Amino acid sequence: MWVPTSKNHLENSEAKVLSKVRMEFEGQFVELENGESVRTLVFSPGKPGIPLVLVHGFGAAVGTWVKNYDSLAADRTVYALDQIGFGRSSRPTFSTEADEAEDQLVEGLEQWRKAMGVESFILLGHSLGGYVSAAYSLRHPQHVKHLILADPWGMPERPQDHSTTIPLGYRIIRSVLSHFNFLAILRGVGPAGPGLFQRARGDLHGVFADYFPGSTMMDYMYHCNAQEASGEIAMKSLNEGFGWAKNPMLARIGELDESLSVSFIYGERSWMNPTSGMKAQDRLGDDRVTVDLVPDASHHVFAQAGVFNELVNQYCQLVDASVEGKGRLRNLPPTDYAYQPGEK
Numbered sequence: 001m002w003v004p005t006s007k008n009h010l011e012n013s014e015a016k017v018l019s020k021v022r023m024e025f026e027g028q029f030v031e032l033e034n035g036e037s038v039r040t041l042v043f044s045p046g047k048p049g050i051p052l053v054l055v056h057g058f059g060a061a062v063g064t065w066v067k068n069y070d071s072l073a074a075d076r077t078v079y080a081l082d083q084i085g086f087g088r089s090s091r092p093t094f095s096t097e098a099d100e101a102e103d104q105l106v107e108g109l110e111q112w113r114k115a116m117g118v119e120s121f122i123l124l125g126h127s128l129g130g131y132v133s134a135a136y137s138l139r140h141p142q143h144v145k146h147l148i149l150a151d152p153w154g155m156p157e158r159p160q161d162h163s164t165t166i167p168l169g170y171r172i173i174r175s176v177l178s179h180f181n182f183l184a185i186l187r188g189v190g191p192a193g194p195g196l197f198q199r200a201r202g203d204l205h206g207v208f209a210d211y212f213p214g215s216t217m218m219d220y221m222y223h224c225n226a227q228e229a230s231g232e233i234a235m236k237s238l239n240e241g242f243g244w245a246k247n248p249m250l251a252r253i254g255e256l257d258e259s260l261s262v263s264f265i266y267g268e269r270s271w272m273n274p275t276s277g278m279k280a281q282d283r284l285g286d287d288r289v290t291v292d293l294v295p296d297a298s299h300h301v302f303a304q305a306g307v308f309n310e311l312v313n314q315y316c317q318l319v320d321a322s323v324e325g326k327g328r329l330r331n332l333p334p335t336d337y338a339y340q341p342g343e344k
Contacts, residue, residue, distance in 0.1 A: 014062070017066055027042075030081075030116060040315045048320075051122070052124060055125045055130075057084070059221070060221075061087030063224075064302070065302060072309060075313075081109075083129065091228050100176055101237035103236040122147070126301070126302060128235060134147065150279070156273070183225045193222065197222045198215065198218045230271060250276060254284065261317050263292070270299040274291055279292035292339060
């Protein structure tokens with residue numbers, strides 16, 4: 001069945017989304033040692049602040065940060081990339097083993113860093129990108145000045161009695177879907193795919209409606225997700241029980257290098273639970289971890305751009321000051337949006 005997408009469709013839809021960015025930027029494909037290429041945007045090269053690297057979540061790409069670039073790149077170089085397997089980057093074959101799939105995603109990020117010649121940076125990951133960013137920080141802490149996890153996926157362990165709290169109908173659907181790649185249905189329905197995607201992801205349209213009242217963002221996201229299956233295979237490999245990580249990050253967060261501090265940013269209306277951030281704070285210490293809650297924000301917390309950009313810029317400026325003083329970022333001051341247990 002014909003699938004109404006192509007690399008040209010994706011390229012054109014990306015251009016329409018990025019046309020909303022006011023500042024100039026450079027778009028390029030960065031060639032990696034293994035022959036893969038990574039779609040990359042570079043904003044404000046040469047600015048004095050510590051560079052910021054943005055790593056998107058599952059099914060997303062560089063265009064989803066469109067509300068953030070102008071603010072975040074005001075004082076520093078910002079790099080945004082399509083993770084391997086997503087967007088306009090190469091779409092390699094991923095392992096079906098969780099450890100190996102994670103290795104591939106982390107290695108893709110490290111090879112990108114080497115190719116770009118970026119020695120140290122602030123690393124910000126959203127959702128799956130948060131999981132990958134945390135995994136990268138565990139393996140390459142010498143390059144990460146501060147870790148920002150925005151509504152990160154894959155933090156908590158799967159509860160022992162989780163399945164008993166899920167309605168039978170959902171358990172049946174979950175069991176069926178577990179045998180397929182997550183985005184296969186978009187390709188399977190052929191020409192009906194764009195309409196199906198818009199109906200299924202009304203939440204995504206809603207958070208970008210102020211920028212794109214029409215179908216611009218939804219068209220872009222459809223073309224990102226209807227391409228050849230790759231990153232979705234990695235996500236399936238990492239998953240357990242259709243939503244939990246096989247190798248949850250909370251079980252490993254205590255192994256982070258003591259030089260690293262972490263900022264969690266959650267959406268008030270997200271399905272992600274900020275208690276994971278609080279547990280990380282317990283394991284790493286109050287002086288190394290902050291947990292913020294963005295009012296009225298969904299899982300796409302970065303789309304509530306005013307508060308999100310304010311928080312990210314605040315932490316980036318603290319990193320700048322600590323580096324100038326040749327010290328480690330410690331005793332991060334609470335923000336106006338600090339999460340209070342029981343608040344959500």
